[in-house]
Amino acid sequence: MELERNAEFLQGLGIKAEPTVANLPSLGNNIVHLKPKEDYFIIFPGAASCKRMWPVDRFAEFVRSIVKETGWALVLCGTKSEFEISESIIKLSGIKAINLAGKTSLPEFSEIIRGAKLLIGNETSAVHIAATVNTPSVCILGGGHFGRFMPYSKAVDGVKPIAVYARMNCFGCNWKCVRKHDPNECVPCVAAVSIENVRSAAKKLIKGL
Template sequence: MKYLFLKIAFFLSRIFAGKKVSGLLVDFLAAFNSKSKKQKKGVMIIRLDVIGDFIMWLDQAKEYRALYSNQKIVLVADKSWSSFALQFPYWDDIWPFDCRKFINDPCYRYDYVKKVIDKNFDVVLQVTHVRFLHGDYLVKASKANQRIGSIGDLNHKKKFQKKHSDKWYTDLLPATDKPLMMLLREAEFIRALGVTDYKAKVADISTYLHPFDGSTLLPDAYCVFFPGAGGVYKRWPVDRFRKLAELVYELTNLPIVICGGPGEESLAQELTNENPGVYIDFAGKTTLNDLAWVIKNASFLVANDTGAIHMAAAVNTPSICILGGGQYGRCLPYQVEDDGLSCLPVVCSHKMDCFGCNWKMPCLSKQDQKAGKPVPCIELISVDELFSQVRSVWQSLK
């Protein structure tokens, strides 16, 4: 019955007052029905971005374990990678988070907010410089003694939303106004939190990977192609991957393992149907752990701008990334303060005046966007340019 009332109240408020009010109404009802506890304890860390960002953050993650060594840590993790996060020892529990359901399903939001309130955390941190509004709502609902975040920027929210949500934090850590590569940005945050000697570097996740059941299907030596990407506009054309594959096989004599996420099987089929003897198709057939394992044991990886590139760095496998200019410098190319032992990704780009457009894509017409065409800064990367990068990496391995 309570869910029926909740749904009616949610949808009526959404119709007459908008999404923000309907969501805050659900949060209020969750708070009203939550159990009150006197002693606050425990730490909640909120991380709602994509798998590549999570992997880049993993070296800093261990610092939170040391910083809050006497408290239990809960990680609120985007559902797309939450199961992979279970493999790491930096938290005691993981709560998967579904952003879409949080916005559209009042029952899901009610239960999630109520769980946060009932846990009665002492410290809550949203650790990303780009603060997600959903994460801000969880910070507000927690009523923790310490509610910590970055001063942040206006990515993912409007100016009035940031001004309002800033008030929900007890501590907003300073951040430089100039653009910073994500590894440097994360280091800036953890140093402001008190780990003053931390230096930005790439995590080593190799020891935390589980064995891959499909490893017997792989040859002793191979390379990996990842032709998919989070947005079709960031995908280098498949026919270019096919031409590149011919050159790479001629150069290295290595079989090419095609990897990809769910929904990218058709991209792999376009490649493997042409010359099945050269390819091994694993697209859509691996978990995140399996993908990391496959990349770890590869000679090198060629990929679009995806989480696979960051996995390669974190398992010390050479990689070449086809990189557009939308957010050039934010996640790639890498910048570190401690080189460690990692193979940093090599990037192949076609510089244009519109670099830094934040994927507003002024160079791609609306018609071409609807047609699924890549942005010009990716489409203009030639097979020869990319092969030159691959050849250099291959020669360095000899």
């Protein structure tokens, strides 16, 4: 993966380097007014393209089960363009939640993640930020860039995201999907990731808290 390649590049220059996730120091932002007072988890439902986004109805069913099991508050994060997607999850799940999509700066977003018990999202910067602030996370992963950015290899130190995926023989397609699918929906490898598999990964992390 990229972390290992970067380390190897530096080693080739005679610089001592290991494939390690850097720890992001607290930026000291006052986010008390943004986050819940109680324990909470984060859903990050967006991605750079709809083809990489797990379906809204699955996120909704997933959050119902996590709230039922943990009693944690739900926070949804993302960009301004993902506000309505987040609202759809809230509506479908029937769970009272805080929708922060488009309402935080990047430093504030990082601190929101730092304070969370758990983050679940698609393959975006959110899961990588979670790793830098030592927040457990689950990444719903497609095969477009499989192995380049995710999953994290065993050689990488720190709190690594758990990648959940449904392997197909077309992995590594660079997101040029060769399978028939609706261009307005996620690609088949993302659609093949089941709610149960995501729930199982989340439960594993919850037990470790």
